[in-house]
Amino acid sequence: MDVFCVAGEGGSVEVQQRADVPHADLVIACTSTDECNMLSCLIARRLGARHTIARVRNPIYYKQIDFLKKDLHLSMVVNPELIVAGDITRLLLFPDASKVETFVKGRVELVEFPIHCGKLEGLSLSELYARFQVQVLVCAVESGETVLIPDGDYILKAGDKLHIAASHQNMEQFFKKIALRKEKIKNAMICGGGRVAYYLASQLCNLGMNVKIIERNRERCEELCELLPKATIINGDATEHDLLIEEGIEKTDAFIALTGMDEENIIMSLFASKQSVSKVIVKINEDRRAMMIDELGLDSIVSAKTATADAILGYVRARRNSQCSANVETMYQLLDGRVEALEFIIKSENAYTGVPLKDLNLKVNNIIACIARGRKIIIPNGDDSIQVGDSVVIITMTKQIRDLDDILVKR
Structure with missing residues (x-):
């Protein structure tokens, strides 16, 4: 890794000056001590760092986090344990899934679940949508070693892992129709x-x-x-x-x-x-064990490190594209980082606003999974369009997407 290391205590002014913190765009404090993290961020801001992120895990501190953020000028606070707890709660509310990510403040869900032998096997995605008549979109598939963003001709096979986007209500309805809905967790x-x-x-x-x-x-x-x-x-x-x-x-x-x-x-x-x-969830501390656990047949794995990295990376990406026509609001890495799911908020008119999606020339391996407009959640078809103020969820295999027009072929 191309990293410049400075040995010393993060809460030291002298050490931070040696690390050129006064000219830093972002300082992240993630030691095992909350007090050290908050002090390091306070010093960094006083020295001139533009943004600071502190890891704060103690429930006592976290209960007063709004006060601490304001007083210590923290840009963001990350609580890995709270993030993981939220991930697990969503899995228990949706026990059919092996992973659940949320967008648009929880109104849109991106659910991963594996296909076993049953009524889905052998169907094309077009047939699946026509048969079950629910507003959902299969936006990524892992089939063996292959990961792809499928079109309507893709044939579902046993062992495939699907990532499906929908509103919570439509997701529940879909799983009920395909007879995969487990009993509610009590x-x-x-x-x-x-x-x-x-x-x-x-x-x-x-x-x-x-x-x-x-x-x-x-x-x-x-x-x-x-x-x-x-x-x-x-x-x-x-x-x-x-x-x-x-x-x-x-x-x-x-x-x-x-x-x-x-x-x-x-x-x-x-x-x-x-x-x-019915539902077994295992927390791992070393991400390298995730693949081994997957081979053992344990369907739901959570990791504090991965959840924390996603939260910080989402913030960084949002700051990087703050001058673009659309802001990154939420970001998740899927399927070992081979696919990204990003939520953009459309800030201004652009070449893609007001244009039917069927007339937009998307690059390969990109899909617009969902549009949130006011209270409406839209799984879009070719006649829908993107408007200013919309929240737009895209699924992409293209790295380092900064703006929504990065997924369009330039004319």
Whole structure:
């Protein structure tokens, strides 16, 4: 990597000056200490850095984050554990999916799910849309080692992983029609009582789910009992087979492995799968293990590192194109970074606004997946057009898209 390294303490003025922070466009503080991150960002802004991003994980600090952002002049605050908890909550609300990303402030979902043998196998995408009559769009497919943005002639095969864009209501209707809609999650068992577990349990309890947390540290159990009065807290080792059976793993709807050890999470999740738990989610700390876990048949994997990187990268891309005709609002990397999903907000008139999509000459491997206009969510056809003020979601295999017109063939 072409990186210039400076050894020293990030909270030191002298070290930051050596690193040329006064002329930096962006400073990111992501040490393991919240206080150091916030202090480093404060110093960076005082020295002249234009934008700062701090990783803040402590729930106490995060509850007053608006105050801290204003007082410390932070451009962005990233809480990896809260991001992962939100990802898991969306998966539990949509248990058919192996991944769920959201756009347009949660109104549009991009869902990944694998095709097993069934009524979808052998259909072309055109036949799929005609048969089920729901406003959805299959916008990316992973088939074996191949990743592509398909057209209507693509034939679905067993083992394909589809990425589908739709509003939440249409997505639910689609899965109901193809008979893949699992039962609603009512009971969730969480193994590990760290920060992700706290944020996740808070969200699930607020949604009315029954939550049980198994944590081996007694002091942490006592803390969780105070913080989460609606949850059941069990002091014990979740890697013990007998304890999981005793606590009713075979009756739970969802099992989420959130310890700090990848190996423990994988073993527990495999055991939960053998007990026919409807939804199993495993958190990994080392992204290199993701492919191995995928081979083991565990369908939903979450990673704090990946979620944090996506959040920061989305902010950076938004700042880079702030002078363009469309701003990047949200960005996700899909399928090991081979595909990107970006949400643009159209700020001004351009060559592509007001033009029917069928008359726009898109580059290969790009697709306009969704247009949000006011309260309307549009899965577009060739007669639709993009207007100023729209939120537009595109799926692309082109790298470093900065503006919406980057996906158009220049005339």
